[in-house]
Amino acid sequence: MNAPSPKPSRLRDSHVTLAHGGGGRAMRDLIEEVFTDVFLPPGSEDQARLMTGALQEPGAQLAFTTDSFVVTPLEFPGGDIGKLAVCGTVNDLAVGGAVPLWLSASFIIEEGTEIALLRRIVASMATEAAKAGVRIVTGDTKVVGRGSCDQVFITTAGVGVIAPGCDIRAEHIRPGDVAIVNGVLGDHGATILAARGDLALSTPLQSDCQPLNHLMQAVLAAAPDTRAARDATRGGLASALNEMAEAAGVTVEIEETALPLRAEVKGMCEILGLDPLYLANEGTLVVFVPEDQAEAALTAMRGTEAGRGAVVIGRAGPKGSVPAVMRTAFGGQRIVDMLVGEQLPRIC
Template sequence: MNSIPGIGTGGRITMAHGGGGTAMRALIDTLFLEAFSATPHAPQEDQARLPLEALAAGGDRLAFTTDSFVVEPLEFPGGNIGTLAVCGTVNDLAVGGARPVALSAAFILAEGLELACLRRIVASMAECAREAGVRIVTGDTKVVPKGACDGLYVTTSGVGIIPAGCNISIAAAQPGDVVLVNGTLGDHGAAILCARGDLALDVAIASDCAPLGGLVETLLAAAPGTRSLRDATRGGVAGVLSELAEASAVSLTLDETALPVRPEVVGVCDILGLEPLFLANEGKLVAVVPQTEAETALAALRAHPLGRQAAAIGTVGEAGPYGPSVVLRNAFGGRRTVTMPSGEQLPRIC
């Protein structure tokens, strides 16, 4: 069905589509249910119902996460707010070792939002969920007056199952371990910055937005001793490593020459005085693995489509006299401390 009562095929969201009446019902039935529901015409309850037997068969713990997305612009090279919402949530589950099972999605729609834009975003979410092997099983829709939000906000929550014996933790890194990343740094942050057009940068950079569940399964099969995993979103790799050093009470030494960064991202950072280590990613993870499994883990990552540019970027050591730290070593042997970002380098990136 290509039209929705009250807005038609080329119209916009109105306040009536959040009023609980026939217009809202039509919006839900002809847009959200058609995209997300395996059985669009089945009775719609106020909650999703997940069989416990199937959940218990997958592991011994339930993982649960939630996130909100307020990116501007809503659509950008490499994705949109919908793909960002699905990837962000399934990746938060995956880096805990969990297999994503189900997602919820709540939409705040601004009066005047173009239906065509909303359709593209919802279609992208459905496609990304299928790629990630997860279903969007419940949700909510609200409409706010024009100007109360920038077009569209999305909040997603997800549940997943952690297999027995999987104990990945940000507090588990040990001296001697190796730090890996699965690809180039800062792609999402640089893509959003260029997509805004505020700085007239004529650079083609696509977001790295991608679901990482399959990559994590590949990594854990090759390196079952993997200690820690984190997806490097806001704050970038620097933020993740600062948290990891603090939680594990260790020091981390990074090799600046080993950091994989696209030349286009380096150029944007040089112009604006930014650092790729601090820029957000939406399809990159940081893994800490035992030194004995590092080569096997790196080979497994590089064999996966989302890890072909994987690299070993540093090592874990004992905490120094001043406590946990992250240190960057450059090509000339110089060293400097990498600290936790004090705030967002870029506004509204996710």
């Protein structure tokens, strides 16, 4: 039996023009052939109509988040802006204990952008959504003139459900709780820096961009009293620890020798005077669990693809003069402050 012939394309242009944002046939062809034919949203109305039995359980909560994504370059080793958009929104839901279900995706596209590039970005988003088990159900496109944006900006929103009895948030962290990260730190920020080509750096690094919802559900099942989790994106691990410690009224002490860092990231930071604790991550989180559940959480993490490199990096203690400190390899202490300024612009 012969395979069905592919549907003929009505989209003749190789680059986006202002006509693709004008509301007419050109815009419809762009939306249908580049976006909706890939995402397959339910229906064709101006809104998605969604149902889930999970919300019928007494005590279940709806979780909702939104984020915008800008990165230079748009494609980089280990990912692209589309993968970032899906993983970033999924992870913002996951670290709150939610099971992500649905995403929206809005695109601002600069006139002159290659349609082939858009197709690659959309295909990447569809792949990551399938990995995470979420659906992209609605969205929007706008086309702006040349110079008005950097090819493509994406805004996503995500909806998920938090199961009854699940209440993880930073203010629940207590002295004695153990801090665990699921893998290496700083890969995304270092990869973006190298990919820009400004410094003639050659490195095999790839972004750690990945969805973390399956990992978080495994942790919650193994360690039901998990206190809090945070994905260490902009501002890196240091900023995440400071935010969580301040919310809980504790001081977090981490061990320098326990931090999982690749030699390439360490070397790049030494050359450029950067601190890997402030480099962005897009597939790395830090979770706090009670000490008696730390081993179960660690084992659960290591049983997932995203958590094979999970390690304990420190613990929470009584509130001190600063929110976060690091015990150095030499036995001293160093203050781990919030990021001041911007180490790298346009990283996510």
